[in-house]
Amino acid sequence: MNRGNCRKEEDWLAYLDNSATTETDPAVISVMADVMKKIYGNPSSLHGIGVKAERLMEQARKVVADALSCLPHEIVFTSGGTEANNMVIRGVAEAYHHRGNHMITSPIEHPSVYHVFQYLKQKGWKITELPVDSSGRVNPADVETALTDETVLVSVMHVNNEVGTIQPVEEIGNRLKKYPKVMFHVDAVQSFGKIPLHPSRSHIDFLTISGHKLHGPKGIGCLYKRKNLTLPSLLLGGGQERGLRSGTENLPAIAGLAKAVLLAKEAEETFYQKYQTWKEMILTRIENELTGVKINGDIDDGGAPYILNLSFPGLKSEVIVHALEKEQVYVSSKSACSSKKEEPSRVLKAMGLTDQEALGSIRISMGRMNVEEDIKQCCDVLVRTIPALQKVMKVHKR
Numbered sequence: 154m155n156r157g158n159c160r161k162e163e164d165w166l167a168y169l170d171n172s173a174t175t176e177t178d179p180a181v182i183s184v185m186a187d188v189m190k191k192i193y194g195n196p197s198s199l200h201g202i203g204v205k206a207e208r209l210m211e212q213a214r215k216v217v218a219d220a221l222s223c224l225p226h227e228i229v230f231t232s233g234g235t236e237a238n239n240m241v242i243r244g245v246a247e248a249y250h251h252r253g254n255h256m257i258t259s260p261i262e263h264p265s266v267y268h269v270f271q272y273l274k275q276k277g278w279k280i281t282e283l284p285v286d287s288s289g290r291v292n293p294a295d296v297e298t299a300l301t302d303e304t305v306l307v308s309v310m311h312v313n314n315e316v317g318t319i320q321p322v323e324e325i326g327n328r329l330k331k332y333p334k335v336m337f338h339v340d341a342v343q344s345f346g347k348i349p350l351h352p353s354r355s356h357i358d359f360l361t362i363s364g365h366k367l368h369g370p371k372g373i374g375c376l377y378k379r380k381n382l383t384l385p386s387l388l389l390g391g392g393q394e395r396g397l398r399s400g401t402e403n404l405p406a407i408a409g410l411a412k413a414v415l416l417a418k419e420a421e422e423t424f425y426q427k428y429q430t431w432k433e434m435i436l437t438r439i440e441n442e443l444t445g446v447k448i449n450g451d452i453d454d455g456g457a458p459y460i461l462n463l464s465f466p467g468l469k470s471e472v473i474v475h476a477l478e479k480e481q482v483y484v485s486s487k488s489a490c491s492s493k494k495e496e497p498s499r500v501l502k503a504m505g506l507t508d509q510e511a512l513g514s515i516r517i518s519m520g521r522m523n524v525e526e527d528i529k530q531c532c533d534v535l536v537r538t539i540p541a542l543q544k545v546m547k548v549h550k551r
């Protein structure tokens with residue numbers, strides 16, 4: 154449904170779960186439909202129809218490369234963020250084992266990073282999990298202290314998907330500059346297209362992007378891999394993507410990703426300001442009109458303005474999510490990948506929250522299809538619904 158300006162009253166809803174996934178931009182859908190209809194060739198084919206497909210793929214690669222100020226051949230298309238993260242961490246483990254057996258990460262990474270490190274630990278790798286402060290931030294000095302002669306990789310995300318904390322990745326990169334044998338990976342899935350980050354300027358060797366977080370298609374993403382670094386391919390076969398990722402390229406999705414990147418970049422500054430205003434609106438309303446609420450993450454020191462994580466100790470996240478859904482406001486309990494699990498969020502626990510605080514948390518995440526009315530409606534519903542739920546909980550406790 155295309156909402157925003159041409160939204161009809163009867164199908165109004167406030168979708169505020171953009172960190173889980175975003176509504177595909179109609180302009181992206183149109184590009185993809187066009188490619189599916191007209192540019193169906195295999196980019197590896199020698200004939201003209203294949204060449205046309207290859208040309209389009211290389212144009213798309215250039216669009217993504219320009220957005221990152223890197224070279225087109227430093228971009229490898231993948232099936233999304235999960236594959237790109239696996240490609241780096243498992244790939245470095247395989248290709249650079251001769252240099253050492255130690256890697257450094259944070260405890261608040263996305264499961265597609267966290268579980269790969271758990272897997273490597275079982276395989277005998279030494280993995281240092283850096284501490285984070287109460288807002289979820291890693292201290293760049295801790296990264297340097299944790300380095301050993303055996304360290305081959307540091308992996309720290311840019312924006313956390315649950316709380317929106319912005320990690321000091323530029324500073325970490327600058328510190329790692331002195332250690333040329335240590336590679337630096339940044340999962341930028343939740344920041345790309347919203348907060349600028351240039352891998353080469355920040356001494357980042359690998360950077361992960363996913364299409365469906367920026368109003369692009371699902372099942373497409375890419376990895377920035379600094380030139381001259383080698384990685385083995387997770388998938389063996391036809392040797393596409395310069396031997397890094399076999400399999401016939403998903404051209405409609407690649408073209409859709411490029412369109413989504415262009416649109417995101419065009420709107421980056423304007424929307425950053427809108428998100429700041431909207432986040433401020435929500436914070437003011439809940440601070441003035443609600444009690445028993447805890448705001449999680451880096452709100453004073455500039456966390457990502459489009460993600461807001463709130464705890465209502467004593468309430469259950471799922472109950473809040475469903476109560477809001479009844480009023481057409483769509484938010485989430487922790488991240489989409491783990492929101493069906495009963496345990497408290499690993500991320501919030503690492504930040505020092507109690508089980509009760511973590512089990513009663515919700516995430517509000519904004520995107521480019523949102524309008525101010527969505528935020529107002531979300532606030533109205535929150536200040537109406539939360540006290541009612543809190544009252545029911547008190548009644549039950551008696």
Ligand SMILES: Cc1ncc(COP(=O)(O)O)c(C=O)c1O
Pocket residue numbers: 172173232233234235236238263265310312313314340342343363364365372373374489
């Ligand atoms: C920070 C982060 N990294 C990686 C991913 C995985 O991306 P994808 O869904 O494209 O596999 C996600 C998705 O939620 C994410 O939020």
